[in-house]
Amino acid sequence: INQRIVRNPQIHSIEIPMPDFDERLEFINHILKNQKVEIEMSIEQLANITAGLRRIQIESLFRQASKTNQKISYQLIKDKKKGIIEGECFGLVELIEPKHNLDTVGGMFEVKNYLRRIITNIKDGNYNRVPMGIFFVGPMGTGKTFVAEAFAGECGLTCLKLKNFRDKWVGTTEANLEKILNMVKALGSVLIIMDEVDRALGGGNDEGDSGTSSRVYARIKEFMSDTTNRGKILWLIMSNRPDKLDxxxxxxxxxxxxxxxxxxxxxxxxxxxxxxxxxxxxxxxxxxxxxxxxxxxxxxxxxxxxxxxxxxxxxxxxxxxxxxxxxxxxxxxxxxxxxxxxxxxxxxxxxxxxxxxx
CATH class of the missing domain: 3.30.70.660 (Pseudouridine synthase I, catalytic domain, C-terminal subdomain)
Structure with missing residues (x-):
């Protein structure tokens, strides 16, 4: 959208949310009435795993499967979803699929037991016992990222890794963050991995950046503290700078x-x-x-x-x-x-x- 339109005070932006589960289910049923496409899962499962996709993107998925005479599989949806999500957020996030789980982590028994209790509560639906976030602190090379990805591979949540969403233009950093948070909200069950959080957020220190760090820090704190997301959106943040604490x-x-x-x-x-x-x-x-x-x-x-x-x-x-x-x-x-x-x-x-x- 042209910036002159965005900045016009007489024009108000209206947020159109992503379709929820019921809306996706209704839309998929409508498509299947007119198209004969084989799917390898139930319609309800298909509606669930297409979270984060717009109707036009779901329709495109069916058209692609129909044109190539292939069935809609989990792998097809994963590949399509990965490209769409990363494209929607303009490379601001990466959809990762870990190849290992906590069994591959040597030692760290207390850490693994703690993480597995969280996994059990997520899978059992005991969301009140799931923390809003997990904080890994330690020097470089101690396995923080490896353990985080192992946890992601076992917990069953869609895993997003935040990339650098900061920009030199005023207001762009905040806009990028909102784009990411809107996508996260639409996806529903998500694990968000944020490495080097002290650099990504700046610790709320807005010195020399016109208050951008302070606004980003406040917005993420507000989003993370929303208790309606407990058990659905889990933040896993990492830092090798514990000295950033006061x-x-x-x-x-x-x-x-x-x-x-x-x-x-x-x-x-x-x-x-x-x-x-x-x-x-x-x-x-x-x-x-x-x-x-x-x-x-x-x-x-x-x-x-x-x-x-x-x-x-x-x-x-x-x-x-x-x-x-x-x-x-x-x-x-x-x-x-x-x-x-x-x-x-x-x-x-x-x-x-x-x-x-x-």
Missing amino acids: IDLMNKAAFELLNYTDFSCFSKSNTQTFTNNCKIVQAIVEEQNGSIVFTIEADRFLRNMVRAIVGTLVRVGKNEINIDDFKAIIDSKNRSNAGQSVPACGLFLVKVEYPFIN
Whole structure:
């Protein structure tokens, strides 16, 4: 569309959404009444796997199959869908088909068990137990991308890998992002892999780019926090720059833990404990050899408590919540207000002291 038309304040844009499942099913039934094309799956399955395609593209699929006397197969739809999606987003995304699964990943047992629990909940439809996103942090060469693609190969979700959607022209970066998010919404069940997230989003730092990074960061946060997408759109983001987290701000939040005793907001729900009171005597966040280490000392720990605290501190470090928000979460005594628990693979018991033993 000519930019003079787009910028005209007297012209309003109207978004025409992609057809949903029922609309695609109705359209496919209409086509099959007039065309004799063999399909290797049920009509309902065909309507489901054509998510993200427009009616004209679905019709083109049938015409191609009819003209070449071939049946509509899963592979034909995959190939067609890959070209259409990547074309619609002008190379901004890549539809990937991983060739391996978590069985090919050596070691990392805690990570694999954590990811497989997510996979089970997705396949069983327990969407309330599926996280909104997963964050892989580690130095280059530690297998983040390999594990991410293995997870994608096993979870059964359509897997999109975000490419560089930034552009030098004002407003184009935001337009590219909206194009991607609209496609993701239309696809329905999607795993989005974003590598080097610190570069892609800029951490919300808009210095020198007219506020583009700040707007992109805010828009993606808004989209990721939409709970209606839970279990349908899963973000898997990776970074080798944990230092992008604001450690000073995380330390200020961690210090507030020493002023509280009731940590119900960080305790696993429905546990058989008589009290959620603890006395924390030390809570420090520091950088060690390129990693961020959180050290906490208390007279007792509740189930899942430390992992939930770290997940909430990460939100502070990413400037998603401030210190007052952190204190309000503790005051609420509500687990659903705190951050997502981080995987247990990074949790270590360093020391146990018994004060009554000399």
